[in-house]
Amino acid sequence: MESDSEESLKRELEELQKLLGKKLRFEEAVRSLHSLLRELCPSASHSLRKLFYSVVCRVATILKTRYTAPGFWLAGLRLFEQAECTFSDPSEKEHLKKCIAQAKDHLHNIDNPQTDSQSSENRGYLFEGHLTVDPEPPMPQWLVQQNLLAAVASLSTAESSRGPMEDSTVSETAGNLIQSLIDNLDSVIPEILETDGAIPRAPPASKEVVAKLPIIHLTEEVLVKLGEDAECAICKENLVVGDKMQELPCNHKFHPPCLKPWLDEHNSCPICRYELQTDDHNYESWKVREKEAEEERKGAANAIRGGEYMYV
Template sequence: MAHEEESLKQELEELQKQLGKKQKFEEAVFNLKSLLRDLYPSSSPSLRKLFYSVICRVATILKTRYTAPGFWLAGLGLFEQAEHLVSDASEKQHLKTCILQAREHLRQLHNPSESTPNTSNRGYLFEGHLTVDPEPPQPQWLVHSNLLTTAATLFAAESSQGPAESNNTTENAASLLQDLITSLDDVLPLIPENDAVPRRVPPASKEVVAKLPVIIIEEEILAKLGKDAECAICRENLVVSDKMQELPCKHTFHPPCLKPWLDEHNSCPICRHELQTDDHAYESWKEREKEAEEERKGAANAIRGGEYMYV
């Protein structure tokens, strides 16, 4: 019995490796479905956990790599079969979510005109290309600038109108200013210093990302990390033989998850450590900001020191 369990464990681990190869993905999912149907009901708790872990990997790979309907149809069939077999409530709920995501993805592929932008979605790395995100909202500093401009225009128009019109204009301007005052705490940090313009962080340097070390999760490493260890981007639990890319801050993530994240955010999802970019203008601006921040801290410390002298 122990030999059979060990043999099944090795087979599942081999299938998990095959999932990462595009040409073997559908065959691996088909074989996984067969094993799930025939052996899951009689498997031990530890083997059931391994089954679930491999199924979660299928979901992760679909979301981070593949768009073709064949891959998603295979995944959908697997998720539906697994959802009927598992008994753990959290696993069942997660599989229901995977089923909904797969059906929605397939629906959008068949009816692209019906798909609507969703500003809450991040772009995924689909077959080497990032999806096109919806138009981002206006930055807060621009919103506040527009409010101030509109209010000033209304006040200027007040003098050229009659008493009744003037009252309405004043009320409108007062309302706009109240909106601005309500969010004043958000405005002040966004006011540029020394005519600096707020900048969007460019993507991380491709050369820097390529040199990030890759770590393969082994039994000893997984034991130190704990059973609940996960990739902070895709939120999938780590398993033995996972490849993880390590940032300079020592936090690690799946390489297929990390690449699109760094392209969009260029910072560690956990500690916000920022990587070097290929944008020399941005790097120079960042260095000037760092020096200015040190000067501000020095001035603040000097003021506090003076206050203590007179206490």
């Protein structure tokens, strides 16, 4: 393939990748990519084949994070099947097989709707105006603890003021709460027994702080710096050019839909454990006191070492 032709094909692939982000042009862009993949990819250079694969992976990422319409997923399935036959690298083929399986599973669930009880457990949730494909993340453990302890406190109040007709209702509620306490015993007991000398559990990151975290779109230059096998450390998806990423002050980057639930539960970078500011005044005051105490401990340790050197 001549150099001018390769450059033209590269520009066409880059333009298709941009169109994938526009809902009204998504299916058209996938069909065009499918045709180019079938006709030109087998004879393309190594760098162009890598670009083809990158754009196909972008289709998979967009489907999983934005769209649920069966037409979009059917177009994606056909593209993944063609790509799986076109690429020969074992790791690429393995990833494409997973994409095919996920597309088939999504289309099967549309053709065979679940019962209400099942769908309530497995359906996607609304995030930033889009219905996700994956189910909503589990409630953070700190919130489970908080709700459970609040319910126990409310039950104690009801117990002291209830009438004879309410005995059975309150008893049933008490039984359910006791079972919940038993199920969450390992996590709730430290919360109840927490003392001033214990290390408090970090509350979720401040919503205002999270909202101000910069959002960037990955460029080829940034992706090269991150490395060939760069991935989102939370969802483990490989990063591709054009991915929208949210950057923490420690400079580590993650998909926004992955980062928010993680910060709600852990409030720390999953890579380096950098901790964001919270809205909890008591916790922030504890951090300041702990930092000052640590500096005092270091100063005392240095003084002891200095005294030891004087007597050597």
